[in-house]
Amino acid sequence: MTLLTVINEVADIVSLDRFDSVYGTNDPNAQTMVALAEEAGAEIARRADWKRMLTTHAVSASPELLPADYQRLAPGGAVRAADGHFFRPIANGAQWAVIVGIASAEPYCHLRGREMHFSPAAFAAGATIxxxxxxxxxxDPYEERDTFRADDDTTLFPEWLLKKGLIWRWKRQKGLSFEDNLAEFEADLLQEINADRGTS
Incomplete structure (x- = not known):
């Protein structure tokens, strides 16, 4: 489903006329729908590690600047050395200072801002984040981004979740009862997260 399709399906449910276009239009209802779709989509994307949003980055040196689309490390062993061993992540800056001061054969990594640091630094080359x-x-054409820019944009998570998230947000914004729709959205979101992980 595209952004336009999702919004028109929601329009059917909330008793609005269908739209010919929603992105860039002056229609206040269309503008509200797009804004609420952005809000819903951003929340859905943040609440799970969707498989279609998982990606990798090849490391060349330490420190390594993370890509512009980086949001967070993948769950589990997110940083692998070229030989397949996993780097042990160190979150605490003080612990990191101790680790880099001691020669070690054990690979460690530390995220500081938008940079990933490695110890020993030689292990960084060829690592994968x-x-x-x-x-x-x-x-279109296959451009991934974090905001809608056209009626025919789609999502990297199940689009019908966007529809469910949009329905309760529209009702809440209009002062209507939305609690049942929110509960339905939450249940469906959990089900889709589990399905995406292969646990449902």
């Missing part, structure tokens, strides 16, 4: 991209919109 697995991460969740902040991009959840698929535009």
């Amino acid at each position: 697995e991460y969740v991209s902040k991009n959840w919109v698929l535009g």
